[in-house]
Structure formats: structure tokens, C-alpha cells
Amino acid sequence: MQYDWILFDADETLFSFDAYAGLKAMFAALDVDFTPEDFAEYQLVNKPLWVQYQDGEISAKQLQEDRFNVWSDRLNISPAELNRRFLDAMADVCQPLEGVRDIVPELAKHAKLGIITNGFVQLQQIRLERTGMTDYFDLVVISEEVGVAKPDVAIFEHTFALAGNPDKSRVLMVGDNAASDILGGNNAGVDTCWLNVDGKALPEGVTPTYTATSWADIKTFLLN
Structure with a gap:
């Protein structure tokens, strides 16, 4: 990995x-x-x-x-x-997307996992608990708590600090929203994986390191 x-x-x-x-x-x-x-x-x-x-x-x-x-x-x-x-x-x-329940536990054996979301506090923790996924994530960063949202580099820097300031070359951001997740990762200087299930067009000036069309693709990139 x-x-x-x-x-x-x-x-x-x-x-x-x-x-x-x-x-x-x-x-x-x-x-x-x-x-x-x-x-x-x-x-x-x-x-x-x-x-x-x-x-x-x-x-x-x-x-x-x-x-x-x-x-x-x-x-x-x-x-x-x-x-x-x-x-x-x-x-x-809200339920996990296809592949998430099987692949996230596998990824957690090889790397630390975190969540950076522009969603809201009330939903995040209860959803992780109800889907049985809480234990796989070492940190959950929620824009509502931090006060800034992706793609602002500040929410990434806050996350890096919580993670112990890891080497950015060994951090990957995975997300479906190119304008917030991938641009945010670009701004923060980390690799990115764009989950583009619906064949959306890539916004100008946004550059993912990888593009995946499914969680099976993510597994192939990271575990094979």
C-alpha cells in the first residue's frame, strides 16, 4: 500500500x-x-x-x-x-454504496482511514453507527464543526494536524465531487481519487490522480 x-x-x-x-x-x-x-x-x-x-x-x-x-x-x-x-x-x-462494506475493512488493514465531509454533525456519527462502520475510521472531520468546507485547504490542514501531520505524498483523498473533494485535495497537495460513477465531466483546472467508476476500481488501484 x-x-x-x-x-x-x-x-x-x-x-x-x-x-x-x-x-x-x-x-x-x-x-x-x-x-x-x-x-x-x-x-x-x-x-x-x-x-x-x-x-x-x-x-x-x-x-x-x-x-x-x-x-x-x-x-x-x-x-x-x-x-x-x-x-x-x-x-x-443512507446506506453504504455497493462494495463499501467489503472493501473498507480490507483497506483498514493496510492504512489509516478518515472522513472529511461537508455534511452535518447530526447525520455523520449516527450513520456510521447504524451501518456498523464506526471502528474502521480513525478520524471524522465535519465542516460544520471546523467552520470551513472543502475545497478550502484549511479543512485539510486541520485534518492533517489531527492525523499527526503525515507525509502528504502518502495521503490519498477519495471523493465523488470534483469541485470540492478533488480540487480540495489538489489545493492541499495530496493525491486524489475521483469516484465518477455517472460519467460526469471534469471541471476545468481540477486534476485527479486516479479516476474510478466504482468501488471495485478503488480496490484495484489500492490493493492489487
Whole structure:
């Protein structure tokens, strides 16, 4: 194994993130039939907020609450409460991607593993516990706690400090989002593996060390 540390993104890298299923479950508990049209409307608000968050323009709290402002007015429930209910529903919905349950334990025999996520505290730990994966990860770094999000180099430097400042040539960042995970790894001076399951185009100026189309590819790169 050429790496001492392998750092993973969480959503759509380790775990599926079916926001529509989570929202549908959350609203069903409130006796609301959440439709695909409702989801499209939600995404018109949610997606730009995530870009602002990754660019450091808004806080995690603003993102989490502003995306529910419309529904807060409709249901007379606070945005913070709707967000809490949503993340709780997502903890039930999110499952490891195909190959993760088998390959992560194998990788953990050869390197230390960590998570760097732009996700939120409420979801991360409970999801690791419910999927039985807590013990495989030596550290979990969450942007909401650190105060900066990928691709900001500061969240990587914070992670390196927690890891004991390893040799960067022996650190790999694995993620599905080229604009945050791979650009962030580029900024931090470490190798990167882009998990590109859907054949997305690579943004200009972003250069992964490896590109994988599945977890089987990741296993081949790292263990064969």
C-alpha cells in the first residue's frame, strides 16, 4: 500500500444520499405528500445554497435552515426543526454504496482511514453507527464543526494536524465531487481519487490522480 492515510468524502462516496427519499419520509410523518415537483422546487433553493456554502459565503446553519424557509411558512414549523427531522430521516435512508462494506475493512488493514465531509454533525456519527462502520475510521472531520468546507485547504490542514501531520505524498483523498473533494485535495497537495460513477465531466483546472467508476476500481488501484 503506497498510502498511510486514505481520506474519504461521505455522501455519494461512502454512502448513498437519496435526498428525495429522506424528504418524502420526513414529510410523510407530517402528513404531507411530498412530490417530485416539490423536490424540484426544493432543489432550486438547495443547490445554490450548497455552492455558497462550499465557497465560504454562508454558514452551515444558514444552509440547513434557509433550504426549508418555504416549507416553514407553509407548515408553521421552524426551519431548524424541519432540518432536524430531515437529517434524522436521512440517517435511516443512507446506506453504504455497493462494495463499501467489503472493501473498507480490507483497506483498514493496510492504512489509516478518515472522513472529511461537508455534511452535518447530526447525520455523520449516527450513520456510521447504524451501518456498523464506526471502528474502521480513525478520524471524522465535519465542516460544520471546523467552520470551513472543502475545497478550502484549511479543512485539510486541520485534518492533517489531527492525523499527526503525515507525509502528504502518502495521503490519498477519495471523493465523488470534483469541485470540492478533488480540487480540495489538489489545493492541499495530496493525491486524489475521483469516484465518477455517472460519467460526469471534469471541471476545468481540477486534476485527479486516479479516476474510478466504482468501488471495485478503488480496490484495484489500492490493493492489487
